[in-house]
Amino acid sequence: MGQPVPVSVVALDPVLEAGTTSTLAACPDVDVTVSGERPRVVVMIVDRFARAELDMLHAARDTDARPAVVLVASELTAAEALHALAAGARGLLRRRDADGSRLARAVCAAARGDCTVPPDLLDQLLEHSAAAARTPGEAPGPWAAAGLSDRERDVLRMVADGHETSEIARCLAYSQRTVTTIVHDITQRFRLRNRAHAVAYALRAGLL
Structure with missing residues (x-):
């Protein structure tokens, strides 16, 4: 020992x-x-x-x-x-x-x-991870379990891919202000420091 x-x-x-x-x-x-x-x-x-x-x-x-x-x-x-x-x-x-x-x-x-x-x-965690590949309309996957909406998921995935706010807004047909608000809400809810920390959080949780 x-x-x-x-x-x-x-x-x-x-x-x-x-x-x-x-x-x-x-x-x-x-x-x-x-x-x-x-x-x-x-x-x-x-x-x-x-x-x-x-x-x-x-x-x-x-x-x-x-x-x-x-x-x-x-x-x-x-x-x-x-x-x-x-x-x-x-x-x-x-x-x-x-x-x-x-x-x-x-x-x-x-x-x-x-x-x-x-x-x-x-x-339960493994079931949530397996659910990540399910198509829309099926049982909610880990994003929903973690309290993230489809809109928040889509924005955070584009942040993870390196897109700027203007690119995300154009692709998802949101205003830049809406995108900024979504990212801010995620970081505030989970006590994250910035966009990079939000992506790291999602990756470590197996959500991206």
Whole structure:
């Protein structure tokens, strides 16, 4: 067995944070860090993965150490899982399954660069990926699951292909202002920095 993985815990609920910290402290494969130390993995405990939690994940990742993040949620839909993975999460667990041993395994996997996803949730993600090739009129694919409309999908795909705003507007018969608004709405909704980040987000989520 190698050196224990330095890990820290963050949560919006201090009781959950304290409980998870205590659970991990009893696991020999991990070492809970103290304030000021740099963790290799951050365990993030949430109820659902919405805007506040997305901001929290970005804050955990945007440090000099760039730690991996294991997200533990009460419930996770396929769309929420897509957002979490695209934002940099390296592990997904439901709280009911996150006992000490499973949580420690997910932390160690994240430290190695591997990704842990519950089997049933992985099946849903694979189904969404397979749906990407479906023709219009069939069941919605991952774009719809991620909360993107057909119009937003079309614009973002053209952005990914390197087209300028004027070219996208001309091709899709929109005004340039409409195209700009669509891109702005996408970046604001998913807390993205710019057009390039929006494309990278979609690629990492398997949506392009």
